[in-house]
Amino acid sequence: MKIAVCVKQVPDATVHKRIDPATKRLDRSGEATLNPTDLNAVEEALRIKEAQGGEVVLVSLGPAKATDSLRKALAMGADRAVLVSDDAAAGSDLLGTCRVLAAALEREAADLVLFGQASSDGDGAVLWAAVADRLRQPMISQVASLTVDAGSITGKRQTEHGYDVISAPLPAVIGVSDAINEPRYPSLKGIMGAKSKPQESLSLADLGVEPGAAGEAGSETTVLELGSPPSRGDQIKIEDDGSAAQKILDLVLERRLL
Amino acid sequence: MRVLVFLEHHEGQLEKGGLGVLAKAATFGNAAGVVLGPGASDLAARAGAFGAVKAYACDDDALAVPLPQPRVDALAALVEKTGADAVLFAASVLAADVAAGLAARLDAGLNWDLTDLALVDGELIGKRPALGDTVLVDVGWKGSPRIGLVRSGAFDPVETGGSAEVESFDFAAENFSALATLIEQTQEESSGPSIEDAEIIVAGGRGLGSPEAFSLLEELAAALGGAVAATRAVVDAGWYPYSTQVGQTGKNVSPKLYIACGISGAIQHKVGMQGSGTIIAINKDPNAPIFDFCDISVVGDLHQIVPKLTELVRSNRA
Structure with missing residues (x-):
């Protein structure tokens, strides 16, 4: 079983994320990490591989420095990584991104494509559906438990009204929920081994994607203006030194909430 | 601006989220509701009371279960038939997948998590809080159709008491769209004190x-x-x-x-x-x-x- 996991490098949680007012794009210059919920997708892929054998390939679109983040998933146990990195792809919206990823995934011809819950920067939680449509494959999203049998996959997922169990033949595209598993920590052996695992870097031309199909030229949405959201008012900050409970009660009483 | 609003339904009722988006879309001019699945024609008529002047319905059995891919086929056909300028959705597990699939199918732009919409000089503009709501972004679309996913609870439904002309439509399903099948569905019943009433x-x-x-x-x-x-x-x-x-x-x-x-x-x-x-x-x-x-x-x-x-x-x- 060949499993492709789509992953993304995002600004680290400790970085104050900002949109560059000049380019109206996310400032990606600071400390970066692998998108946290992508780890659930990597973990699930590794579990399937451990049960059934096969290969786990990471597929990503991002700047050249994203290789650092991909190494973390290689250290967890993924076999190799494919990074599409091209200046002409920078600033891709959903449409541009799904064209590039679909091209990279077509090249891999995986039996199963996994996505994590949502990126911590874009927060769309929709990319799998766009990619599945491009690949013309069945898709199941928000999957909280997954079983893979010979030639088919079954996922259980939560909706607004309860739980659905959905089945599809392979190849298929799956978006997993962050409730599906607890991602493993890389072992020391895994971390050492990751350095020698194959990392391939591809341009749009390598994939046969026209420059005008990705990046800002290939995007159908625009960012017009940046503003400040309505504020909730001043925030009271408490760091617990043993007195937090008393401080909370005082504030609750002061605001007549009891 | 000819706007189609995807109206989700559950147990014979149109969902509040879609009706809220419809109320907003109706302020831009001629808004039409879209209801998909067996029984759609009857439900579509009700959209008129919430601001739709027109309602499109497709009762096809392929749309009986709440899976996204056949809905992409249906909406793609409807956009082609109507030449709609925009297709708007209230966010839900189903709607997010349908909207993104439709964007890929039609090479159209999708903006998500919209908390407001406005028509400025005839152009649709969305408000989207981003980066953990630390910044409020005005977003637009380069071309038609504009596809938008509206954040849950952004707009309340408004009962106008009007009526909508219902028009049925058909579509041809893609062969890959029917590959995913719903094999079990469990409804969760609420029990105990409701969190919706708690202070x-x-x-x-x-x-x-x-x-x-x-x-x-x-x-x-x-x-x-x-x-x-x-x-x-x-x-x-x-x-x-x-x-x-x-x-x-x-x-x-x-x-x-x-x-x-x-x-x-x-x-x-x-x-x-x-x-x-x-x-x-x-x-x-x-x-x-x-x-x-x-x-x-x-x-x-x-x-x-x-x-x-x-x-x-x-x-x-x-």
């Missing part, structure tokens, strides 16, 4: 560390006279019942006081509780996104703070 809510997330830790929250809620709620992550993990889930696939709540314990503050949770009066967040991670939208931030171990707070509340009330 005080104590909510727990993955930071509790274990299902057993919910007892700490239950004791605090009992002392405060409130109810206990949970995030999707812990409900999915089986720690707490689905009926207590707050957020996009759960309930929207707006109590006077919301105490979030060990909740990171994912957007899917936020949309269900941001209307609360006072939000107190207790989390050991100072970078947790929930600290960006609470009134009182408490960095510390909830396992220490919550039992202490329970004791203090009890002695205060005694």
Whole structure:
């Protein structure tokens, strides 16, 4: 079983994320990490591989420095990584991104494509559906438990009204929920081994994607203006030194909430 | 601006979310509702009472179960037939997948998580809070159709008492669209006191560390006279019942006081509780996104703070 996991490098949680007012794009210059919920997708892929054998390939679109983040998933146990990195792809919206990823995934011809819950920067939680449509494959999203049998996959997922169990033949595209598993920590052996695992870097031309199909030229949405959201008012900050409970009660009483 | 609004339905009722978007779209001119699935024609007629001048219905059996891919086929056909300028959706598990699939199919732009829409000089503009709602972005579309996913609860339905002309339409399904099949569907029944009516809510997330830790929250809620709620992550993990889930696939709540314990503050949770009066967040991670939208931030171990707070509340009330 060949499993492709789509992953993304995002600004680290400790970085104050900002949109560059000049380019109206996310400032990606600071400390970066692998998108946290992508780890659930990597973990699930590794579990399937451990049960059934096969290969786990990471597929990503991002700047050249994203290789650092991909190494973390290689250290967890993924076999190799494919990074599409091209200046002409920078600033891709959903449409541009799904064209590039679909091209990279077509090249891999995986039996199963996994996505994590949502990126911590874009927060769309929709990319799998766009990619599945491009690949013309069945898709199941928000999957909280997954079983893979010979030639088919079954996922259980939560909706607004309860739980659905959905089945599809392979190849298929799956978006997993962050409730599906607890991602493993890389072992020391895994971390050492990751350095020698194959990392391939591809341009749009390598994939046969026209420059005008990705990046800002290939995007159908625009960012017009940046503003400040309505504020909730001043925030009271408490760091617990043993007195937090008393401080909370005082504030609750002061605001007549009891 | 000819706008199509996807109207989701459940158990013979049009969902509030889609009707809210319809109310907004009706302010831009001729808004049409779209209802898909067996029984759609009857439901579509009801869209008129909520601002639609026209309603498109497709009763095809391929749309009987709530799976996204056949709906992409149907909407793509309808956009082609009507030449619609925009297709708008109220966010839901189903709608998000349909909207993104449709964007890919039609090479159209999708903007998501919209909290407002406006028509400025004839052009559609969306408001989208981004980066944990730290920035409010005005977003646009380069061409037609403009596809938009509206954040849960952004617009309320408005009963206009009008009527809509219902038109049926057909579509040809793609062969890959029918490959995914629904093999089981379980409805969750609510039980116990409703979190929607509680004035005080104590909510727990993955930071509790274990299902057993919910007892700490239950004791605090009992002392405060409130109810206990949970995030999707812990409900999915089986720690707490689905009926207590707050957020996009759960309930929207707006109590006077919301105490979030060990909740990171994912957007899917936020949309269900941001209307609360006072939000107190207790989390050991100072970078947790929930600290960006609470009134009182408490960095510390909830396992220490919550039992202490329970004791203090009890002695205060005694």
